[in-house]
Amino acid sequence: MNDLSYYVPALAMTVPLVLKGRSAASWRDPLVRSVCALLLLTALAFAFAAPPTIVAVNRLTGVPNVSAPLVYALLTAVCAAGLVLIVSWRGGPPGVARRLTVRCTAGFGAVIAVMVVLFALGDAPVERLRDFDTYYATTPFLREMVLLYLLSLLTAGVAMNVLCLRWRRRVGGRPLRSALLLIALGFGLCALYAVAKLVAVGARWAGGNLDGLSTWGAPALAALGGVLSAAGFALPLLWSLPARLLGDVWSAWRSYHALTPLWRELRPVCAAGEEGRAAVRLGWWSPPSLRAVRRQAEIHDALLVLCPHFDPVVRERARAAAVASGAGAERAGAQADAVMVLEAVRAHGAARDADTAGHGTAVPPAEGPEDLVRLSLALRALRA
Template sequence: MHDSSYYVPAAAMAVALVIKGPSVLRGRRDPLLRSAYALMLLAGLVFFFAAPPTIGWVNRATGVSNFSVAIVYSLLSAFSASCLVLLINWRGGPNTRLVSRRWIAGYAVVIAATVVLFALGDAPVERRRDFDTYYANTPYMREMIVLYLTALAVANVSMTVVCWRWALKVSGWLRVGLLVMSVGFLSNIGFAAAKLIAVNARWNGGNVDYLSTYFAPTLSAAGELVCAIGFCVPMACQRIGDVWSTWSTYRRLGPLWRELRPAGDHGHRAVRIAWWAPAELQVTQRESDIHDGMLALYPYFDPEVRARAYDAAVAAGSGPDRARAEADATMVTAALRARADDPEGKVVSAPSSASAKAGGPRDLVGMSVALRRSPVVATARERIEAGAGTASRERIG
């Protein structure tokens, strides 16, 4: 990776932290939200402090050669713990807090040991890229390097196992996200393995430093990116799916809404929401218009029309739910015709008109679909229109 490449993901994490900050403050008691925010924060810090220019600046500012190494290794251990805690809180289940605290305590010990080993060791020559292999045979530094790589490998192996086991029990976008995260964690295992191979080669007099200096950082960057995508996939796709489902409901309600809207117009202009309003509000507005129209038609609803239509739908092979929707749609069609034939509103003013409200809750989407596609509703509509035409001719005659 180039020196400036480290700052790109660090900046991306900083932007995400600023955007998510208010929601985290509002939900600061939510362990899942807190752990997700901690993960983003630590990921950004890892990339920032691992950048060679930052390493040089930290070393100069502290006056201690390679002081930034202790910071980066400690941040990597903290990041590993945060990934584990996030997965544990995300999955939930019994003893979530206890397991999270154990992992945090374990990696806190690793971080403390890293600092102690760095203080005991001697690393006078600044190495911004190849510290692991350059000091592979230096007392205390050697143990510190092995400790942080082992801790990193253990965390990523554990996360891979958790993701695979969890993925076998779930489906949909959550499974996709878990499998993607598994690939990212495997990449991080490859990072630790490449580093350990290079260090081991140094112990045995060999030199494969390129694995540690060039190959491993690339694996790490790819792993972090893939893990981030895996975390985002279930949430983003679930949100997209919810929006798509809501707009689909809005569209499917269209035929019934257009059919009933004139009936619900009582001579005043209803308050309309803006076209850019959220999809949920658009659906609510459309349902409200439909209910207003049905309220105006209640006096004209004929239970016998509904019963005949239900029997016809069942005879045509419709299930109970679909047959009820087709019967309701047929009753609405007949009520609209009856209302049109009653311009003076005599039925509305009749004392017995309120009894027509029986029928219970109705499937508005099913009714709307039936208006457009049901042959039972189409046949009933033709019969009603034909009857209305005959009655009109008789009145004229």
């Protein structure tokens, strides 16, 4: 891998990170927070493992090779976050999941603390950007630090594969099964990364030299594993995203067209309100959601204009007639509101012609989008 290749998987992590954490409401979900934490840690691990970043961190701190324990700590944290996420994701008894989460966090946290201590006790005066593992493979304390982090990665990769593949056999649904398979493959490649590094370090202990396996082969495995893992965590969301987007568009169009009868009835009132000011026109490219919101706003404006002409007596009389004809409470209320709106439109027109003001006391008949749709459908039924 060249220097810039390390940033590719880091950027790949940001795509599902943005998709999963794009709204404030989603952050209230513990699983979303866990996924975002894992993706963020993985992106940071790849970014700080890049040779240009290693040089920058070493120069900034003034400590040669201080990036080594930093990257090792990030990779270990990624392993812990992945295991915690899978434990939380698959569910089960809350007490069991809580104990496993605490043990996993404490265990990998202890590994990180020991690695920091070992680096502080060791001596690494020569800056190594790519081959720290093998260059210091025989240096006291540093060899233990390298061995500890590689074994923790190997353990986590194997554990993730076992958990994902076991869970995959029990769940239904193609998106989740495919996601678990990708996550297992990704962490499997990370386990192979650790194996390649261990082989290269073992060769150094035996007096041989397999540094290329650690310097060039292992990072490629880690990069591919990171991308596959990110794809696995993003797959359930991406799988449902097109359907959700189409559903939102269809819902907006339905709302827009369902409001047409009410909007047409109130159009004279809307037009009167637009006199003397330029109306904001929507282009043909405007999305259905914007059109629906615009139509709702125009209807609300017209209803506010009609407030002085709303007659509660007309409403109650129409409600009683609807109930007497066998209509339910919700339907009777919508029909009564529709009758009152029709009478208010007529009264508004007569008041404009006579230059007088209305004296109604009823409140507007609808507030939310669903109320407006019910009112529009009731009005259409009256006009039918």
